[in-house]
Amino acid sequence: MKQILEFEKPIVNLKEKIAELKKFTGESDIDLSEEITTLEKRLADLEDDIYGNLKPWQRVQMARHQERPTTLDYIAELFTDFLEFHGDRNFGDDEAIVSGIAYYKGVPVTVIGHQRGKNTKENIRRNFGMPHPEGYRKALRHMKQADKFNRPIICFIDTKGADPGKESEERGQSEAIARNLMEMAGLKVPIVCIVIGEGGSGGALALGVGDLIFMLENSTYSVISPEGAAALLWKDSGLAQKAAESMKITAPDLFELGIIDEIIAEPKGGAHRNIKQQAENIDKVIEKSLVELNKLSVDELLEKRWEKYKQIGDYKEH
Amino acid sequence: MLKDLFNKKKKYASIPSEQSKVDIPEGLMKKCDNCYKIFYRKEMNNNLNVCPNCGHHHQLNAWERIDSLFDKDTFVEWDKGMITSNPLDFPGYEEKMENDRKKTGLNEGVVSGKGFLNGQETAFAVMDSRFRMGSMGSVMGEKIARAVENARKESLPFIIFTASGGARMQEGVLSLMQMSKTSVAIKRFSDAGGLMISVMTHPTTGGVSASFASLGDYNFAEPGALIGFAGRRIIEQTTREKLPDDFQTAEFLFKHGQLDQVIHRHDLKNVLGTLLKMHQKGGNPE
Numbered sequence: 207m208k209q210i211l212e213f214e215k216p217i218v219n220l221k222e223k224i225a226e227l228k229k230f231t232g233e234s235d236i237d238l239s240e241e242i243t244t245l246e247k248r249l250a251d252l253e254d255d256i257y258g259n260l261k262p263w264q265r266v267q268m269a270r271h272q273e274r275p276t277t278l279d280y281i282a283e284l285f286t287d288f289l290e291f292h293g294d295r296n297f298g299d300d301e302a303i304v305s306g307i308a309y310y311k312g313v314p315v316t317v318i319g320h321q322r323g324k325n326t327k328e329n330i331r332r333n334f335g336m337p338h339p340e341g342y343r344k345a346l347r348h349m350k351q352a353d354k355f356n357r358p359i360i361c362f363i364d365t366k367g368a369d370p371g372k373e374s375e376e377r378g379q380s381e382a383i384a385r386n387l388m389e390m391a392g393l394k395v396p397i398v399c400i401v402i403g404e405g406g407s408g409g410a411l412a413l414g415v416g417d418l419i420f421m422l423e424n425s426t427y428s429v430i431s432p433e434g435a436a437a438l439l440w441k442d443s444g445l446a447q448k449a450a451e452s453m454k455i456t457a458p459d460l461f462e463l464g465i466i467d468e469i470i471a472e473p474k475g476g477a478h479r480n481i482k483q484q485a486e487n488i489d490k491v492i493e494k495s496l497v498e499l500n501k502l503s504v505d506e507l508l509e510k511r512w513e514k515y516k517q518i519g520d521y522k523e524h
Numbered sequence: 525m526l527k528d529l530f531n532k533k534k535k536y537a538s539i540p541s542e543q544s545k546v547d548i549p550e551g552l553m554k555k556c557d558n559c560y561k562i563f564y565r566k567e568m569n570n571n572l573n574v575c576p577n578c579g580h581h582h583q584l585n586a587w588e589r590i591d592s593l594f595d596k597d598t599f600v601e602w603d604k605g606m607i608t609s610n611p612l613d614f615p616g617y618e619e620k621m622e623n624d625r626k627k628t629g630l631n632e633g634v635v636s637g638k639g640f641l642n643g644q645e646t647a648f649a650v651m652d653s654r655f656r657m658g659s660m661g662s663v664m665g666e667k668i669a670r671a672v673e674n675a676r677k678e679s680l681p682f683i684i685f686t687a688s689g690g691a692r693m694q695e696g697v698l699s700l701m702q703m704s705k706t707s708v709a710i711k712r713f714s715d716a717g718g719l720m721i722s723v724m725t726h727p728t729t730g731g732v733s734a735s736f737a738s739l740g741d742y743n744f745a746e747p748g749a750l751i752g753f754a755g756r757r758i759i760e761q762t763t764r765e766k767l768p769d770d771f772q773t774a775e776f777l778f779k780h781g782q783l784d785q786v787i788h789r790h791d792l793k794n795v796l797g798t799l800l801k802m803h804q805k806g807g808n809p810e
């Protein structure tokens with residue numbers, strides 16, 4: 207069951223037509239190979255045109271695609287001997303965040319990421335990838351361990367946001383997020399953050415204070431969902447498309463605003479079309495980042511991290 | 525039948541009290557938002573905007589707050605002239621800012637600087653929710669990060685009074701990133717041994733609650749202040765849970781171990797003064 211997005215329909219229709227012609231050619235004596243070649247060329251052009259010019263709202267749909275690879279998919283592709291560890295030692299274990307250590311090309315690293323499900327059952331288990339405070343506290347516990355044992359940290363960001371619920375408020379969702387922002391700032395090991403799907407608000411940021419920040423081509427990073435922004439700004443959640451454009455939430459937008467370091471390309475049609483290819487693209491960026499960051503002394507690393515965040519924002523002074 | 529009669533009667537009876545809720549001459553008089561009792565504005569102001577009848581804490585604007593805490597004429601303001609550049613070219617944003625500038629006499633929803641509180645020098649930032657609901661954009665993030673950096677360089681404590689509805693929508697993801705920017709600044713300050721005190725006032729929600737407001741060495745709140753991460757309506761819609769009446773109040777947070785103290789506004793200056801004094805370099809017992 208492949209999920210087909212509205213704007214992909216012309217491509218799907220054309221593909222079906224080509225398949226029909228091929229079938230017809232095989233069953234009858236009429237040679238349609240010339241027509242088929244023409245249509246296949248048109249298909250390639252159409253794919254380039256549609257996937258090469260995705261509008262912000264279309265990228266939002268890509269980022270939310272049911273089959274989009276998750277943190278665990280990438281962990282399987284990029285690392286070896288992954289050992290997942292659980293619990294915040296205080297309240298419980300939150301399966302909306304996976305966290306543990308693994309080898310990356312022979313180097314032990316700490317890997318942490320939001321984890322959503324690809325179906326309802328998984329999503330209930332993972333709370334749709336929306337962490338509770340204990341999820342952030344588990345992540346912080348593992349980050350401090352990485353700091354102690356001098357392991358680089360790789361974070362995968364993929365959440366609609368932190369869990370909005372009564373118990374999360376009671377257990378200090380605000381404090382848990384704030385604590386991670388502050389503590390990540392001081393970790394003496396390289397931190398590489400990669401937005402792989404939706405980067406929703408403070409719940410995403412709480413795994414996102416790093417030395418180098420990357421976004422997949424069709425991922426988003428925003429202060430609020432486009433639907434939420436539209437409801438607040440124009441009292442109409444139907445204007446989400448307009449909000450997606452004006453709020454600047456796509457990878458190219460964030461690159462232009464100087465917030466992220468690089469955009470990681472996706473295979474044509476999105477990360478879910480070819481997980482291996484996507485993982486290779488991510489792999490190159492992680493390797494390059496660790497080599498670059500390993501050259502820095504702890505003081506240089508922390509000073510550069512501060513410089514990076516200090517310059518984010520725009521204002522005028524009189 | 526009996527029920528109809530009862531309802532009608534109740535409705536009729538409520539009319540006079542409804543009337544008493546309107547038509548208060550602004551300026552001269554001030555009606556309590558909680559008990560609806562009417563006071564001379566001057567009387568309310570002299571009481572730091574705390575209702576003399578029921579103790580309800582009405583909001584203080586930034587300068588009222590500064591005047592209530594700092595020794596006379598000791599406060600020096602920082603970065604007063606910083607204003608938004610409308611970084612996303614958001615339609616209508618600059619007009620809204622201009623209106624709030626006229627309405628409040630401020631350039632942004634935060635005033636920062638340093639001064640003397642009970643004779644002890646401290647860096648300070650106070651948010652003003654009249655200005656775009658105290659929402660955080662680039663200017664607010666920059667002013668707070670600079671105030672924290674100044675405190676670090678001058679070896680001063682840093683006190684922040686928060687009041688914010690959350691993110692500045694018109695600055696999109698730049699607004700979000702001010703959470704990390706301010707938090708990184710606070711980490712540097714904290715590692716250098718700096719003392720930070722956070723006082724959450726009504727309302728402190730969203731991104732401000734989930735960043736510097738929660739990062740004090742001591743976290744306080746004023747009575748009755750609304751404090752939380754997610755909005756009540758969103759929580760109700762998402763979880764269909766019944767929420768207690770005191771949900772996300774200062775008292776609720778205190779009950780759940782999230783605050784050091786809930787402090788009455790009349791006691792704030794003394795508590796802050798004592799705390800500042802206790803963090804001066806120690807000596808031998810007298």
Ligand SMILES: [Zn+2]
Pocket residue numbers: 556557558559560561575576577578579580
């Ligand atoms: Zn009252």
